[in-house]
Amino acid sequence: xxxxxxxxDGELDALLADYEIGGAxxxxxxxxxxENSNFLLQTDAGMFILTIYEKRVxxxxxxxxxxxxxxxxxxxxxxxxxxxxRDGGVLSDIRAKPAAIVSFLKGRWPRKPLPRHxxxxxxxxxxxxxxxxxFGPERPNDLSVGDWRPLAERCGPGADDVRSGLADxxxxxxxxxxxxxxxxxxxGIIHADxxxxxxxxxxxxxxxxxxxxxxxxxxxxxxLAICLNAWCFEPDGAFNITKARQMLGAYRxxxxxxxxxxxxxxVLARGAAMRFLxxxxxxxxxxxxxxxxxPKNPLEYWRKLDFHRGVGGAAAYGLDF
Amino acid sequence: xxxxxxxxDGELDALLADYEIGGAxxxxxxxxxxENSNFLLQTDAGMFILTIYEKRVxxxxxxxxxxxxxxxxxxxxxxxxxxxxRDGGVLSDIRAKPAAIVSFLKGRWPRKPLPRHxxxxxxxxxxxxxxxxxFGPERPNDLSVGDWRPLAERCGPGADDVRSGLADxxxxxxxxxxxxxxxxxxxGIIHADxxxxxxxxxxxxxxxxxxxxxxxxxxxxxxLAICLNAWCFEPDGAFNITKARQMLGAYRxxxxxxxxxxxxxxVLARGAAMRFLxxxxxxxxxxxxxxxxxPKNPLEYWRKLDFHRGVGGAAAYGLDF
Numbered sequence: 252x253x254x255x256x257x258x259x260d261g262e263l264d265a266l267l268a269d270y271e272i273g274g275a276x277x278x279x280x281x282x283x284x285x286e287n288s289n290f291l292l293q294t295d296a297g298m299f300i301l302t303i304y305e306k307r308v309x310x311x312x313x314x315x316x317x318x319x320x321x322x323x324x325x326x327x328x329x330x331x332x333x334x335x336x337r338d339g340g341v342l343s344d345i346r347a348k349p350a351a352i353v354s355f356l357k358g359r360w361p362r363k364p365l366p367r368h369x370x371x372x373x374x375x376x377x378x379x380x381x382x383x384x385x386f387g388p389e390r391p392n393d394l395s396v397g398d399w400r401p402l403a404e405r406c407g408p409g410a411d412d413v414r415s416g417l418a419d420x421x422x423x424x425x426x427x428x429x430x431x432x433x434x435x436x437x438x439g440i441i442h443a444d445x446x447x448x449x450x451x452x453x454x455x456x457x458x459x460x461x462x463x464x465x466x467x468x469x470x471x472x473x474x475l476a477i478c479l480n481a482w483c484f485e486p487d488g489a490f491n492i493t494k495a496r497q498m499l500g501a502y503r504x505x506x507x508x509x510x511x512x513x514x515x516x517x518v519l520a521r522g523a524a525m526r527f528l529x530x531x532x533x534x535x536x537x538x539x540x541x542x543x544x545x546p547k548n549p550l551e552y553w554r555k556l557d558f559h560r561g562v563g564g565a566a567a568y569g570l571d572f
Numbered sequence: 573x574x575x576x577x578x579x580x581d582g583e584l585d586a587l588l589a590d591y592e593i594g595g596a597x598x599x600x601x602x603x604x605x606x607e608n609s610n611f612l613l614q615t616d617a618g619m620f621i622l623t624i625y626e627k628r629v630x631x632x633x634x635x636x637x638x639x640x641x642x643x644x645x646x647x648x649x650x651x652x653x654x655x656x657x658r659d660g661g662v663l664s665d666i667r668a669k670p671a672a673i674v675s676f677l678k679g680r681w682p683r684k685p686l687p688r689h690x691x692x693x694x695x696x697x698x699x700x701x702x703x704x705x706x707f708g709p710e711r712p713n714d715l716s717v718g719d720w721r722p723l724a725e726r727c728g729p730g731a732d733d734v735r736s737g738l739a740d741x742x743x744x745x746x747x748x749x750x751x752x753x754x755x756x757x758x759x760g761i762i763h764a765d766x767x768x769x770x771x772x773x774x775x776x777x778x779x780x781x782x783x784x785x786x787x788x789x790x791x792x793x794x795x796l797a798i799c800l801n802a803w804c805f806e807p808d809g810a811f812n813i814t815k816a817r818q819m820l821g822a823y824r825x826x827x828x829x830x831x832x833x834x835x836x837x838x839v840l841a842r843g844a845a846m847r848f849l850x851x852x853x854x855x856x857x858x859x860x861x862x863x864x865x866x867p868k869n870p871l872e873y874w875r876k877l878d879f880h881r882g883v884g885g886a887a888a889y890g891l892d893f
Contacts, residue, residue, distance in 0.1 A: 257683060258683075259683050259684065260682055260683050260684050263680070274775075275680065276678045276679075276774065277676070277677075277678050277679060277680060277772075278680055279602050279603075279604065279612055280602065280603035280604060281600050281601065281602055281603060281612070282600075282601035282602060282603045283600065283601060291600055291602075291612055293619070293678070298614070355598070356598075357597045357598050357614070358597075358598060359584070359596065359598060359599055361581055362578060362579075362580050362581050363580065363581050453597065454595075
């Protein structure tokens, strides 16, 4: 929960003068989202989200993210639509920080995902991959397999304070992942962070996907492997094969998986667990005293990684090829 | 900024089934408000605020607060209107906590109040006092002059860690206030917490007053004295006599002040500064490590108190009787 940047009197009016959505009726800081400052903005033209980008997002990447959202929404994918300024641009400045206004998406993210949610996410993920297939500009994934070891090294010996021996276990697992990582699977735009709090549902239907600020070009089924981690484990750590079956089934009904893609799921899921383990570990070891945001326990992802390490093959996720 | 209570899947639908405002289209935790959990709730019928009351508000007081809001809004005062349930009530339960739905007020609170805002607040405060004049039920002020010494004693010697000698200075000031406190000025319902973040403006006009959870029966001009503290000092500590003149002028144009009320303003303003000094001091000394909410520095109110202590009479606030 976070609002880092205050909008001063007059600044909002000055901003909105550059758009064609009327004046502000209300602008309320919202508690969700830990990376940026987000405001629910009501104008004569309706409801919008105003985002002020804080330091975690690279300003140079913003045009790419916003162009991707425009591209996807043009193709009917339910994501936020950037609102164009009168001058045609989609980026503005507030207090020397970049800012954008996007459409407001109805719905609410599921607090306790059910198998039907997992189905809908698999279906939407395939739609996203297909809708983005003709998006030209590329953004490399800066949190992919080659980036994990440097990140682990930046965590340093602190990992062992989280769990004795963890630093060594991570190093050994990275040896395996770097060797086994698939090199020639179909690539494209992936969301790369499709957790439950980024997917809205309304009247039991998926109504929106938000937070594309990790989107990038990478192996398409790596996105599915991220979702297996994000949606298919219960709070007690148990893997829910019913949800996995629903998710994979819905995905491949819309975008069929090749045999190599299917077979790569366990190693990709291990890698996805490693990626979230490492960023959580880094945040855990480096969060400032008294920060607003309590870091999430990294060990949840060590346990997920361990599950994927133990499966005999992708069939463990509930479907045969 | 705070959302303390999560609303589970299905809980919102179950809650809204008790009302006649349709189903939830969106429900977003908002970052403002430090006492309760507040959500911007969009339904088929429009925008509302859903509040879940956390422990600082006494549940037994809630019917009084909500009845006051209904009374004021019936008389045209721009405050949140409690939405009635199908059974006629205005209180619900979420996760064993009391909850209410009220109308959403347009506008935005002024980050840098100007004299015109001070004028509008004086005008609205008088309207509030007049509109509440025929509200029957009473709620005593549990933060009035008789409550300050016990509160100061609960702060204990920690006050001296905030500023050397502060505990003694507070005790001596309380001796003065308890003796000088006026006993027979006109009483009625006061807001008692009318700070800038509780007053919304839209298109340069006051559009709403929120957060009545300190409202109570007390000396009417004590409310004006609170507003002098809340609105008429600059960030650097300087008293802005222009704002005070606007505020007092607007107030008495709508509700004329008697001579005793006018003359009591300096001591009431000292008392108001003491009240906020003490609650801030208590919160400063007692906030939990790593809490979301950073307590406000209590010394700001010691300096305001000192200003009021130094004035020769109410004319120092910009108007002669």
